[in-house]
Amino acid sequence: MAKSKPVTIGDKSYATQAEANAFIKELLNSQQLRKPIAEPHHSFLLSLLSLHPRAKEKIGVGVKHFTVEPAMGGTRCFYVTRVDGTRDDFATKKCVRGRE
Numbered sequence: 001m002a003k004s005k006p007v008t009i010g011d012k013s014y015a016t017q018a019e020a021n022a023f024i025k026e027l028l029n030s031q032q033l034r035k036p037i038a039e040p041h042h043s044f045l046l047s048l049l050s051l052h053p054r055a056k057e058k059i060g061v062g063v064k065h066f067t068v069e070p071a072m073g074g075t076r077c078f079y080v081t082r083v084d085g086t087r088d089d090f091a092t093k094k095c096v097r098g099r100e
Contacts, residue, residue, distance in 0.1 A: 007096055010047030017096050024048070024092045028068060028076050036065035036081075049080060051095040058090050 006013065007020040014020035027044075031037055037045060045066045052058050062083040069089070071077040077089045 009051065009096075010044050012044065020096050021093060024096070028078060028092070031068040033070060033076070034067055036067060042066060045078065045080075048092060048095045049090055051098050052090055053094055053098070058088055060084070060086065060088075 004016050006015055007017055008014075009020060012023075014023065027041060031041070036042075042065065046063055049055060049058055049063070058080060060082045064081045064083045064085075067079045067081065068076050069079045071089075078092060079087050079089050081087050
């Protein structure tokens with residue numbers, strides 16, 4: 001079953017995808033809206049984004065910082081701001097699933 005697959009994100013390891021997703025959700029909900037996310041969470045998010053199936057496109061010319069932004073339905077979403085000022089959101093569950 002895919003949900004029980006171990007996941008490593010940067011220097012953090014999780015026994016299951018569900019455990020990794022729970023940590024990410026906690027991080028998402030603990031951050032102030034529209035404020036750049038500081039270390040150590042910045043490095044964690046960079047490692048997480050590098051697992052996205054379209055990581056090269058999402059990272060682009062390089063990451064300046066991450067923020068949490070309001071999303072549809074009253075939820076929250078991580079955004080990457082690149083060094084050239086362009087921005088994009090990314091689905092963390094796609095990152096956790098990786099390039100399957």
